[in-house]
Amino acid sequence: MTFESSGTDGRFIRRANISHFRGFKDLILEPLARINLIAGLNNVGKTAVLEALQLKNMPFNNFMLVLNAPVRNSPNWGFQPFMRGVEAPWAAWFHRYEVSQPIEIAITTNNSETSTLRLRNLIDAQEIQEKVAPVLFPGQPIVDSEVWAFGAQPHVLELQVPGKQTSSGFMIPQTTGYIIFEQSGQLRVSGALPQATMPAIYRPSRADGNPNELAQLFGQLVVQKQVPELVESLKMMEPRLKDITTVATPIGAQLYGDIGIGHQMPLKLMGEGTEKLTSLLVDAASARDGLLLIDEIENGFHYSVLESIWASLDQATRQSRVQLVATTHSLECIAAAQRYFSRDPGLLPSGEDFRVFRVERDGEAVKAIGFTAEELGEALELGFEVR
Secondary structure (H helix, E strand, C coil): CCCCCCCCCCCCEEEEEEEEECCEEEEEECCCCCEEEEEECCCCCHHHHHHHHHHHCCCCCCHHHHHHCCCCCCCCCCCCCCCCCCCCCCHHHEHHHCCCCCEEEEEEECCCCEEEEEEEEECCHHHHHHHHHHHHCCCCCCCCHHHHCCCCCCEEEEEEECCEECCCCCEECCEEEEEEECCCCCEEEEECCCCCCCCEEEECCCCCCCHHHHHHHHHHHHHCCCHHHHHHHHCCCCCCCCEEEEEEECCEEEEEEECCCCCCEEHHHHCHHHHHHHHHHHHHHHCCCCEEEECCCCCCCCHHHHHHHHHHHHHHHHHHCCEEEEECCCHHHHHHHHHHHHHCCCCCCCCCCEEEEEEEEECCEEEEEEEEHHHHHHHHHCCCCCC
């Protein structure tokens, strides 16, 4: 498959510093490449890296997504049940559930601009009253903290993006907003919520895809006239595939494929690999000039096609100027990526097109060891553990 290249001059994250988030007291990933694989043992924090990058680039105006974010394996991270009055619905974001310490996620792009998101769970009743009571009780005089009597104090998350001066000398002011979760279950917002730094799509490891959503996103490939390239890529999964089209059904639009049997077949019936590759390539087109985050990228693919999968994703992400960050447990997946990117170094300098990070934990400390394609090849040849 050959997507027409738009070059590789898009904006990419070169450095990510994640502090007090999930299992990370402090983690630095540097230098990130255009295509990145995150490896490591179970429960070391591979998926948390993706979640942190998603959180940094989340459109907080969609605050229901924020409430849903603590749960994994859902396209929107699912719904987090919790006991009202006991802990905040976002408590699971904080390292060791220590909500008294703020989360900071800072990214530096390839044009040397740094942006930081700081999340703070407000605990002090007086501070909460001062900052959110006017939102909850507009026009009413608030005398003291008795307004929160009988366990009515809401959970409040402060979201702050510090002010900064751009490389061109323009001063961007600090923004501060609040997400307020009342004990009644109602969610409100106040102030200036952070905007997404760049488009970001997160694909969890085990969530069932939404056929209607996939069909809607497929429309972007139709507009960009990239459906023939998509079909060509999918032939590694289903050699009989001739075309893909959108069909309106009673349960919404769905993708159907023509495999030459005289009847269109729903994409979901062509196997997990076909559906997943379709989803990833459509996601790459939808995340133009942004991030594509994939958990356990190897799931659903036979080892024999992994190198071709990398070729398809490489070309699709170049076309849309998308940076890809994915996790894996598979040595076969890592080796296939190393072979492909060693043969095709791309348009960027060595080490900027592809990199593997092995995340390791030593007590409370977590570090990420990076490998270029060349370094990875040497490590694999010597039998070093890179997963």
